[in-house]
Amino acid sequence: MARRRLSKQQKNRIQAIQEKRRGRLDSKARQSLSAAGESPPQEGRVIIRHGATLGIMDAQGKLYRCQTRQNIGHPVCGDWVIWQQVDETTGVVTALLPRNSVLSRPDYSGRQKPLAANITQLVIVLAPRPEPSGYLLDQYLVTAETIAIPPLIAINKLDLLEGGLEHEFLQRFDPYRSIGYPVIGVSAKREHGLDLLIDKLKDETSILLGQSGVGKSSLVNALLPTMSVETGRLSDATGLGRHTTSAATCYSLPQGGELIDSPGVRSFRLTDLSQQELERGFTEFHPFLGRCRFHNCSHDHEPGCAIQAAMESGEINPLRLENFLRLSQAVGR
DSSP: OOOOOOOHHHHHHHHHHHHHHHHHHHHHHHHHHHHHTTOOOEEEEEEEEETTEEEEEOTTSOEEEEEEOGGGOOOOBTOEEEEEEOSSSEEEEEEEOOOSOEEEEEOTTSOEEEEEESOOEEEEEEOSSSOOOHHHHHHHHHHHHHTTOOEEEEEOOGGGOOTTHHHHHHHTTHHHHHTTOOEEEOOTTSTTTTHHHHHHHTTOEEEEEOOTTSOHHHHHHHHOTTHHHHHHHHHHHHOOGGGGGGSEEEEEOTTSSEEEEOGGGTTOOOOOOOHHHHHHTSGGGGGGTTOSSSTTOOSSSOTTOHHHHHHHTTSSOHHHHHHHHHHHHHTTO
16 A cells, blocks of 8 residues: 655644654753763664664663764764763663664655664565565665675575575576576574674674565564573663564674664665766676667667666676666666
């Protein structure tokens, strides 16, 4: 079902409510900052966020429940911040440190709302069922290219395929391997079925993307066998209680690396892009951009199109070009 558009009056009402809420929260943050007194500023990491509550980890690995000043921006899971301790369990965030990367999506007003920060890898999860969509996969890959975060394509639930069907299914992604995207097969139900994925997650801060039903939750549970213990520890430290399981959270993986689990990513879709941004999102287009006869070429029907010529010569996969044209129409170009 299509999302109902909000009227201008509804948007203004929502904005007014949010401004009032932000004002109350900022007042609490100022009170906390006053209570911090001469406590020295220190660097910390946002490990969990739920609403206005942040779980900040200090250099010794201890978690604090923190408020945040309104004027510093919108800290999210994965952010590095400057904060001051108020007491043994609480603190206040006073500054947001520069991000290396950020994954965002539009809010109700069309403005970009950050979901997670300082990610070093997007793990795009597909499965034999539901039937994988190349169109959706290409949206994820364009996002990865646009925000300059390396992607990994993980084909989950391979235990559903038997005999040569597994090999045949994985061959469908050879066009992506040929243009430089890593593709691995995994199964949370097989012994050693996650070894390849675990190896790829080491020394990275990763986040899982994928449509409903591909097994993202099963992967998270398999990768984090002590997740219930970790969730309890975070709940005790931040006071979030049952909300901990629905909050964006950064977990440390036993074999190394970090995994950000964010509910906001579950409905993630490509944001609005210009024609040039969309073109740059298809990595195999790069050698041919700027070589079309017309500077505003849509790469659909114009004579002298370098992209169409590359497709005809086998340098660009026809399905990738087809998905580019669909995306170009979808964003109104």
